[in-house]
Amino acid sequence: MDTSAKNGVITRSDLPLRVINSTPETISRAQKKVRRSFRQIRTETVFRRTLTIMGLIMIILVLGILLTLIIQSLPSIKSLGLKYLWGKVWDPVQDIYGAWPFLLGTLLSSFLALIISIPFSLAVAIFLGEYYPKGWMPDFLKNAVELIAAVPSVIYGFWGLAVLVPIVRNLENHIGVEPVGVGIFSSSLILAIMIIPYAASLGRSMIQMVPSPLKEAAYGLGATRWEVIRSVVLPYTKSGLFAGILLSLGRALGETMAVTMVIGNTSLIPKNIFAPGNTMASVIANEFTEADKPVYLSALIELGLVLFLVTVVINLIGKKIIDRFTNE
Amino acid sequence: MESTIIKSKGFNASFGSNHVVKNVNIEIPRNHVIAVMGPSGCGKTTYLRCINRMHELIPGATSSGEMTINNENIYDMHPIFVRQKIGMVFQRPNPFPNLSIYDNVIAGYKLNGIRLPKAERDRIVEHSLTRVALWKEVKDALNKKGSFLSGGQQQRLCIARAVAMEPEVLLFDEPTSALDPISTSTVEELFHELKANYTLIIVTHNMQQAARVSDKTAFFYMGELVEYDETKIMFTNPKDKRTQNYITGRFS
Numbered sequence: 001m002d003t004s005a006k007n008g009v010i011t012r013s014d015l016p017l018r019v020i021n022s023t024p025e026t027i028s029r030a031q032k033k034v035r036r037s038f039r040q041i042r043t044e045t046v047f048r049r050t051l052t053i054m055g056l057i058m059i060i061l062v063l064g065i066l067l068t069l070i071i072q073s074l075p076s077i078k079s080l081g082l083k084y085l086w087g088k089v090w091d092p093v094q095d096i097y098g099a100w101p102f103l104l105g106t107l108l109s110s111f112l113a114l115i116i117s118i119p120f121s122l123a124v125a126i127f128l129g130e131y132y133p134k135g136w137m138p139d140f141l142k143n144a145v146e147l148i149a150a151v152p153s154v155i156y157g158f159w160g161l162a163v164l165v166p167i168v169r170n171l172e173n174h175i176g177v178e179p180v181g182v183g184i185f186s187s188s189l190i191l192a193i194m195i196i197p198y199a200a201s202l203g204r205s206m207i208q209m210v211p212s213p214l215k216e217a218a219y220g221l222g223a224t225r226w227e228v229i230r231s232v233v234l235p236y237t238k239s240g241l242f243a244g245i246l247l248s249l250g251r252a253l254g255e256t257m258a259v260t261m262v263i264g265n266t267s268l269i270p271k272n273i274f275a276p277g278n279t280m281a282s283v284i285a286n287e288f289t290e291a292d293k294p295v296y297l298s299a300l301i302e303l304g305l306v307l308f309l310v311t312v313v314i315n316l317i318g319k320k321i322i323d324r325f326t327n328e
Numbered sequence: 329m330e331s332t333i334i335k336s337k338g339f340n341a342s343f344g345s346n347h348v349v350k351n352v353n354i355e356i357p358r359n360h361v362i363a364v365m366g367p368s369g370c371g372k373t374t375y376l377r378c379i380n381r382m383h384e385l386i387p388g389a390t391s392s393g394e395m396t397i398n399n400e401n402i403y404d405m406h407p408i409f410v411r412q413k414i415g416m417v418f419q420r421p422n423p424f425p426n427l428s429i430y431d432n433v434i435a436g437y438k439l440n441g442i443r444l445p446k447a448e449r450d451r452i453v454e455h456s457l458t459r460v461a462l463w464k465e466v467k468d469a470l471n472k473k474g475s476f477l478s479g480g481q482q483q484r485l486c487i488a489r490a491v492a493m494e495p496e497v498l499l500f501d502e503p504t505s506a507l508d509p510i511s512t513s514t515v516e517e518l519f520h521e522l523k524a525n526y527t528l529i530i531v532t533h534n535m536q537q538a539a540r541v542s543d544k545t546a547f548f549y550m551g552e553l554v555e556y557d558e559t560k561i562m563f564t565n566p567k568d569k570r571t572q573n574y575i576t577g578r579f580s
Contacts, residue, residue, distance in 0.1 A: 134387060213422040217486070219385060220416035221436035221493060222408045231439050235426045 066308065073302035075294055084302065090267040092287070097299040099306060101269045105277035106307065109184050109259065110252040112273060113191030118245060120192075121199035125241070128200075129207025130233055131225070142204075149197035157261030160190040165262060172274055182264040183276040190258050195248035202247060206240030207233055239325035246318035253311050256281040280307040333358040333527050334379060334497060339393035341371070341378050343386065348374045350551040351393070356544075361519050361528045363542035363559065365535060367579065371551040372531045376499050379529065380414040381407040397497070412440070414497040415490030420506045421482035423474030423489070430470040432485055433457060436493040456492040459525075460484040460518055480511020487518065491526075498522065500530040504537065516541050535575055539563050547571045 076084065080097055087098020124145055132138045161182075168189070169181035210233050218228045234241070264276020265286055278286075280303045291297040334356040341349035348371040356362050364372045377383040378391050381402065395402045402410050423432045433453045437444060444452070453470070457463040462484045466477070474485055483503060490498055504512040519528055519541045532538050538545050539559060546556040547568075555562065555571045566572045573579060 211422075213418055213420055214424065216382065216385070216416075216418060217422045217424065217489075218435075218439055219382060220380065220411055220418070221439055221489065222412035223439040224408060227439050227441070231435075232424065 066305075069301060069305040069308060073298050073305050076298035076302045079295060080299065080302075084299070085306070088269055090283075092291075092293070092296045092299075095293070095295060097295070099280070099299075099303055101267055102278050102280045102283050102303060103306065103310075105184060105263070105270060106253060106279040106281070106310070108270065108273065108277070109188045109191060109263070109279055110249060112184065112188035113195060113252045114245065114249050116188060116192035117196050117199065117248060121196045121203060121244070121248065122241070124196065124200040125203030125207055125244075126229060126233070129204040130210075130229055133208065145197050145200050148193065153194065153255060153257040154261075156190050156194055156258040160186060160258060160262040164189055168274075177272065177274045180264060180274070180276055182262050183274050184263065184270050185273045187259045187263040187279075188273070190262055191252045191255055194255060194258065195251050198248035198251055199241070199244035202244030203237070203241045206237040206244070210236050239322045242318070242325065243322055246315065246322075249314060249318075250311055253314070254281055254307065256285050260285050280304070280310075331358050332356065333397060334529070335394075335396045335399075337394040339375075339378065339391070339395055341374050341383055341389070341391040343374075344388040348551050349378065349391075352553045354546060354553060354556055356527060356529065358527050359523055359525075360543040361523050361530065361541055363538035363545045364529065364531045364548060365533065365538045365545060365574075366548035366554075367574070368533060370548040372546075372548045373501055375548065376501055376529060376531045379497070379499055380411050380416055382411075382416065408440075412436075412493055413495055414499060415493055415495035416499045417483070417486050417490055417501065417503050419502045421479055421486050423477075423482050423485050425473065425475045427474060428471045429466050429474050429477070429485060432474040433488050433492050435489055452492050456488040457485075459491050459522065460488040461514065461521075462488060478511070480507050480514055483507060483511065483515060484518070487515075487522075491522070495526065497527045497529065500528065502531055502533060505533070512537075535563075547574065549574070 076097065080087075084097060084099055085103070086100050087096070088100050089096050089098045090101060091097075124141065128138055128142055165181040165186055168183070168186045169179045172179040172181070214232055214236065215228055218232045223231065259279055260282035263278060263282055265278055265282065266276045267278060267283075268275075270277035284300050284303055287296075288300055291300055332355045334354075336352050336354050339349065339352045340347065350371075352375060364376060366372045374383060378395065379402070383389050383391060384407070391403075397410075397413060423429075424435055427435060430453055431438065433456050434444075434449050437449075437452075454463060454467075457466065462481060465481065466472075466485075469476075474482065477485060483506075487498075487503075504515050507515065516537065519530070522528055523543075530538075530541065542559045544557065545559045545562045547554045547562070547566075547570075549570050555566060555568045557567075562571065563575060566575060
């Protein structure tokens with residue numbers, strides 16, 4: 001009768017048949033408890049199945065999206081082959097499709113944005129995580145940074161056109177490049193602002209998790225705040241900080257609306273970082289409605305597939321680097 | 329004749345409106361082991377952390393009154409210099425997990441940006457590890473991470489790290505409370521050897537430990553310094569009723 005014997009785990013075979021078959025009059029209180037446990041087992045099974053199904057749906061969704069992209073871009077893959085990737089000319093009228101200008105534009109604008117944003121996101125993370133975790137000014141800063149992530153990207157596009165582009169044009173006049181204003185550099189600036197919150201908030205929570213005994217050990221040896229941050233906090237959180245930076249890079253690679261509005265939208269290979277260009281996402285957004293030929297449409301979808309794969313590859317590389325950091 | 333190294337006069341410390349150390353007057357003689365004991369929450373750890381100005385790192389923490397080392401006011405000095413003169417060992421062993429044993433010992437120099445020739449560093453590492461009776465155990469594993477050592481070894485590594493800076497005073501905040509009995513007795517033996525070169529102030533909640541290791545004992549209760557005397561006198565003939573009650577185990 002002792003069903004709770006095996007570490008409290010009750011399986012069907014542990015339950016005496018007599019309890020299940022007994023009539024209501026003969027059920028003692030202890031036996032009622034056993035029945036309740038039986039119900040709990042069923043709930044547990046249902047719960048576990050629900051979780052498994054939810055997980056499976058997510059996997060199917062991602063694979064489904066990938067599969068759709070592959071199938072839809074098959075016509076373009078068949079007719080254009082691998083040279084699609086490094087083809088330097090994109091001319092739908094002549095049926096010439098080369099993705100290289102957009103691949104370059106995407107990588108250039110994203111990494112430039114990353115380089116611009118890292119000092120800011122690191123500074124915000126350290127400021128909020130270690131220097132001033134409490135007070136009205138840090139609270140305000142924290143909310144402001146979170147708000148940056150909440151603003152719709154089309155608004156960044158507007159702001160970029162109205163404010164940033166004229167400033168960049170001025171700058172270009174000063175340094176003697178063609179003063180277009182719109183271009184890779186402008187979109188990198190916009191992107192840099194947009195991705196700050198991702199690295200900053202992850203970095204902040206990682207920095208707050210540094211055990212205080214470690215920091216106190218360093219303070220106790222006569223270290224200044226900067227020395228504690230440099231020698232204890234940053235080495236301890238490097239993988240988390242890197243993960244945050246990676247997250248923001250992923251965001252930059254895929255950002256569409258704001259970039260489309262300020263990048264200049266030309267299919268030429270950008271000569272320098274101030275030249276106008278296009279990213280994979282902005283080409284898709286701009287030309288999808290104009291694609292009048294099946295191959296054109298398929299070529300655009302293949303662009304999406306390439307973007308998808310670039311994001312996956314960068315994420316995988318990042319995970320490897322994080323693993324190496326943490327196993328050190 | 330014994331000379332005083334640390335002296336407090338009318339010293340107070342608080343966390344916001346919570347007054348935890350009240351009007352403490354104490355004179356600590358050079359090259360002695362001083363035990364600071366008392367029930368939990370009596371302000372003994374806070375007082376200890378005031379000596380090397382670690383207390384002020386906590387937001388909202390304040391202090392007032394006089395605290396001197398060699399007749400110089402600690403609160404007129406830069407905290408960085410104070411903490412180089414007054415080393416600290418914490419409750420839980422906290423070696424830097426990303427550094428090797430070797431680098432942990434000279435971490436104080438690295439943190440402070442002091443560059444030393446290799447021979448000098450080697451000498452400091454060997455000297456400090458010998459002082460804490462760890463050299464023989466780790467001399468072939470100096471490049472291993474400090475976190476691979478046992479708890480007691482880690483704590484001795486932390487003491488070596490503090491000793492390496494050649495401070496005048498070493499503060500210990502319940503240094504053995506996270507250790508097993510054997511490691512505890514190794515660390516306690518160390519105290520006797522270390523006092524030849526340093527002044528040791530040890531916070532402990534363990535009365536037997538205070539009786540075993542210290543020359544003088546201070547008893548804190550509710551933020552006040554109730555009694556401060558030679559350890560032998562304190563444990564055989566306490567003057568204050570509260571001390572008597574505490575050491576006879578009437579409260580803890």
